[in-house]
Amino acid sequence: MKTWMFIILSAFISISLQAEDAHKHHKNDGHKHEGSTAEVVSSTATETTIKVKGMVCAFCAQGITKNFKSEKEVEDVKVDLDKMEVHLRFKKGQKLSRAKMKEIITGAGFDFVGEVSE
Amino acid sequence: MKSILAVIGLLLSSSSWAHPVSFKGSLGIMGSQSELLSHNQINYSATHRFAFGAHYLRRPNRETDREAGFFTTNFLLKRWNGSSYQGNIYALQGLGGSDFSGRGRLSGVSGLQFDIEDRELYFLAKHLESYNGEGSDFRQSIVRAGVAPYVADFEGIHSWLILQWQQNQFVDEDPVRDVTPFIRVFYNNLLFELGQSLDGVTRFNYITHF
Known part of the structure; x- marks a missing residue:
């Protein structure tokens, strides 16, 4: 059993180090992206960004992506835990109402702060 | 002093790794397994504050296994959504059957x-107790603290x-205490934990939700 625990612990450390490295690269990429396209991401006819309070756990935030993706108007959902934001991309010519977005966020157990452009 | 510690223990008891109420419309399946006790449960969250659940506990025994099963109602009593944290208080009540008393x-x-x-630290405390007409036949208290070695993206x-x-304490027995270090890994909607107590008991926990 000790041998198994050692193997599992070694695998865990390897995953941790690689994941941390990947996260750093992703953050760097994110800064570049933010600088060049902030206006587009904030709030346009086809995209919006929602500020969410309490969204600290990726496992618990799965309900946000699941419930937004079930809406026919939504094409894609991205969750940014660093900024506590949810980015929504809508299908052409469509958008969710503010009330519906708030309903989904609060239904997932978090506080809806508002759209970033507000 | 003992009563204060008992109240703190009770308030801090139950498990953050296993939220008994999840997001609206979700179905959560979770459990903890060891050679001493297995506990599996399924919960359907009607809202983010209320869920229906079913629990099954089994205690392996040299003569015959002991079992308990319950249907429960789970409540999110209080949630704090902070700018960088989340805190919760949950309660559950249920009815079923148990042969832990023999x-x-x-x-x-x-x-x-x-x-x-x-995103880097977590603390959980919980208390679970089953009882019949003669009193408590099982009590379980868990306190856990965790640290994330790195912060991952969503x-x-x-x-x-x-x-x-x-x-853990079963009726007419002394309480059994142990300390277990765990490794937890989760990806998307699948979470598992593996640990071995200082007394050599291997423990495995899992959670998934849809």
Whole structure:
């Protein structure tokens, strides 16, 4: 059993180090992206960004992506835990109402702060 | 002093790794397995504050296994959504049957849980107790604290190192306490934990939700 625990612990450390490295690269990429396209991401006819309070756990935030993706108007959902934001991309010519977005966020157990452009 | 510690213990008891109420419309399946006790449960969250649940507990025994099963109602009593943290208090009440006392009886179950976490630290405490007409036949208290060795993105693989103190007490027996270090890994909607107590008991926990 000790041998198994050692193997599992070694695998865990390897995953941790690689994941941390990947996260750093992703953050760097994110800064570049933010600088060049902030206006587009904030709030346009086809995209919006929602500020969410309490969204600290990726496992618990799965309900946000699941419930937004079930809406026919939504094409894609991205969750940014660093900024506590949810980015929504809508299908052409469509958008969710503010009330519906708030309903989904609060239904997932978090506080809806508002759209970033507000 | 003992009563204060008992109240704190009760308030801090139940498990943050297993929220008994999740997002609206979700189905959560979770469990903890060891050679001493297995506990599996399924919960359907009608809202983010209320869920229906079913629990099955089994205690392996040299002569015959002991079992208990309950249907529960789970409540999110209080949630703090902070700018960098989330804290919760949950309670559950249920009714079912148990033969932990030696023969099958109609039994009730109650639980209380507190947890708080940010992206790097987490703390949980919970207490679960089943009882019949003659009193308590099983009590379980768990206190755990965890640290994330790195902060992962939403879509990344998340890992935690967790230290858990646990006390189980069955009717007419002395309480059994142990300390278990766990490794937790989760990705998307699948989470598992593996640990081995300082007394050599291997423990495995899992959660998934849809």
